[in-house]
Amino acid sequence: MSRRILAVSYPLVSVYPKHAIPFSILSCYDSSQAWIYSNYIQLRCSKTFLAYHPSDAFDFFTLYPEFYENSFFCSERVTADSLTNWYPYAVNFFVDCINRGLYLYTHVDEFWIPGTAAYQRKHFPHAVLVYGYDHAAGTLHIGGFDQVKYSFREVAYDQFEAAIQGIVQHKHQPNSRHSDHHNFTYMLRTDGSSGYRLDLAWIADQLWDYLSSSNTSGRFRSIANQADDYYGLAVYDKLEQYYEQEIRETHEVDLRPLFLLWEHKKIMLRRLAFLEEHGSLSYGGFASPYTAVERKAGNLLNRFIKSRLVSGNSPDYAILGILKELTASMKAEEETILARVLEQINND
CATH class of the missing domain: 1.20.120 (Four Helix Bundle (Hemerythrin (Met), subunit A))
Structure with a gap:
């Protein structure tokens, strides 16, 4: 197969990747509305918001421990080290998963991703969705933040490869901003059904x-x-x-x-x-x-x-x-x- 693009839709909630990425998939299915509208009601604010300024100090209060509690997704995860050990050319892993109908919620070093605020400026681990590939163009289709907002676009294989390898290298650097959650790539599968009823x-x-x-x-x-x-x-x-x-x-x-x-x-x-x-x-x-x-x-x-x-x-x-x-x-x-x-x- 030379090209495959899985379905995505602009997310209803896009303020942070942890919401934007699953919503990019869920927003494709009317059947997800009962779950969406039964949740995303409460807001929270970290008590350290004035002193520490965490990036998500203000957020929805939702539980998203690796998507396990969302009945729309079957999910697996793999560490960055394991991924790159099993697949010396990591792009092949993403292509193989897409051919199996899996979406990839992964983390990249945006220093290597054109169009981002960090591109060629600083090493910055950030989450993206990988949902397609095109061998003829030599690109992966991703959802992630550009300099302004969440968007869907293409990134060259070699640039994405460098961004994945950058995650592995960056976490071992002194004073790295790498966090444990940057370590994981999540493989998500859904057929748009869950049986969840409005609660x-x-x-x-x-x-x-x-x-x-x-x-x-x-x-x-x-x-x-x-x-x-x-x-x-x-x-x-x-x-x-x-x-x-x-x-x-x-x-x-x-x-x-x-x-x-x-x-x-x-x-x-x-x-x-x-x-x-x-x-x-x-x-x-x-x-x-x-x-x-x-x-x-x-x-x-x-x-x-x-x-x-x-x-x-x-x-x-x-x-x-x-x-x-x-x-x-x-x-x-x-x-x-x-x-x-x-x-x-x-x-x-």
Whole structure:
């Protein structure tokens, strides 16, 4: 076989690779909607967000331990050392897996991947999806982040090979940014079916946690100890603190927390429309008013993008006022609407 491209679709959630990559596959299947809309409700914020600045300090609260709990995927994993020992030319491994209908969630050194922010600038381990190949063009088809956003594109075999070998080499360097999770390539198979049914009780539990800023991780103590983070509506206040510090200290402003906020409102809006369409909520009573919340989150993100383009790293104190005004409005409107949603689900 000289060419094979597995199905992908632009992901509904793309703020971080751990969401964007599985959603690139799940978004191809209408059958995944029940699982998607039963999850991705809660938000979390690391308590170290002001001092340490972890890359995913603000995130959805979801459990993704190697995809095992997602019933849509059958998954296997292999370490970078094993992969390169078994396949001296690693590209052959990816081609073989694609021919078996497997998607590859792997980690590469983006120093070797054109179009990324790290290309030829710094060694940077990052996750990508490999979903196709073309021998005639000498390229693999990948999903990953370019300099701005998640996108699908092609990368030459030799460049991808160097990026895989770079992961093996980079982890042994002093002061390496390599983490244990960079070590793995995951092989994912799905036929788009899982038998997962919409779980209104679980939706209600998460909505309660979100509205009360309760620690949802405590519901999963059989898997991991409770995480001491901020949750739910409390994340709005942490966003304000984060951006106030970033702007006053003239750090380069990270837009991902605002992108996360917008994606949370986007998927919540689609969830409400889905529940209305399927008779789980009164039609027209929730999605329509929630549109204003999603629009404000998008407006806030766009205002920050414009501010960064105009002022660069110079402090823009006016944007802080816009942030506080819009987040206060969003928080109040969202709390009112979702409290009504929770009340109807509990009373039905």
